[in-house]
Amino acid sequence: MKMTLPIKVLGISGSLRKISTNMSALEYMESQAPKLGIDFEIASLQDVPFFNPDTEDDKNDATIKLLEQMKAADAFVFASPEYNYSFTPALKNALDWGSRLPGNEGFKGKAASLISAGGGFGGGRSQYHVRQVAVFLDLFVLNKPEVFLSSFDGTFDKESLELVSEHAQESLVKQLEALKELSLKLNPKEENPKEETPIEIMA
Numbered sequence: 001m002k003m004t005l006p007i008k009v010l011g012i013s014g015s016l017r018k019i020s021t022n023m024s025a026l027e028y029m030e031s032q033a034p035k036l037g038i039d040f041e042i043a044s045l046q047d048v049p050f051f052n053p054d055t056e057d058d059k060n061d062a063t064i065k066l067l068e069q070m071k072a073a074d075a076f077v078f079a080s081p082e083y084n085y086s087f088t089p090a091l092k093n094a095l096d097w098g099s100r101l102p103g104n105e106g107f108k109g110k111a112a113s114l115i116s117a118g119g120g121f122g123g124g125r126s127q128y129h130v131r132q133v134a135v136f137l138d139l140f141v142l143n144k145p146e147v148f149l150s151s152f153d154g155t156f157d158k159e160s161l162e163l164v165s166e167h168a169q170e171s172l173v174k175q176l177e178a179l180k181e182l183s184l185k186l187n188p189k190e191e192n193p194k195e196e197t198p199i200e201i202m203a
């Protein structure tokens with residue numbers, strides 16, 4: 001029987017706030033991932049500078065780490081607040097850095113899912129701009145389930161910003177399951193079945 005190996009998912013939050021609703025949603029996904037057969041890691045963009053072609057070859061440790069994580073990932077979850085009807089410059093910058101990997105090794109043919117936490121529309125407008133960028137990156141963005149979270153209506157604890165809404169928690173788990181399914185469709189990951197012991201035929 002063929003066994004499916006865990007897939008590696010990299011979560012990237014477009015919010016640089018120390019305590020952020022988008023990061024908190026990613027942390028909830030990370031906490032649920034092991035039982036879904038997913039190795040979930042969250043990238044840090046805190047020390048990744050703005051991409052500048054003049055200094056591209058002089059990458060700092062944070063950028064080198066991000067690019068290694070992107071190469072190693074089978075799939076991505078991008079979480080972004082809506083900033084002025086779009087996604088944030090921090091996330092765009094991370095995608096721009098990733099797009100510079102030779103042969104588009106970070107993104108080419110991989111699956112991605114989107115979540116957003118924000119104001120009235122749950123940050124929804126940010127997601128449609130990420131989808132546009134993903135076309136050029138050759139990422140396959142999961143269509144459904146879409147997840148739009150409100151940063152302000154009790155979905156997150158008011159003080160700690162921990163994700164407390166059970167409905168939101170269920171939505172995030174469902175999306176993670178669907179992301180795994182899409183990723184495995186695009187890039188199957190199976191252990192080689194053990195070679196069957198050949199039957200000896202006596203002459």
Ligand SMILES: Cc1cc2nc3c(=O)[nH]c(=O)nc-3n(C[C@H](O)[C@H](O)[C@H](O)COP(=O)(O)O)c2cc1C
Binds near residue numbers: 023118122
């Ligand atoms: C510069 C800026 C622009 C924003 N623009 C929007 C916007 O267009 N639509 C919206 O719903 N919220 C907007 N917001 C609110 C954020 O989406 C909201 O604060 C969100 O919770 C931040 O996510 P975080 O908790 O992960 O940092 C904006 C916030 C900032 C700082």
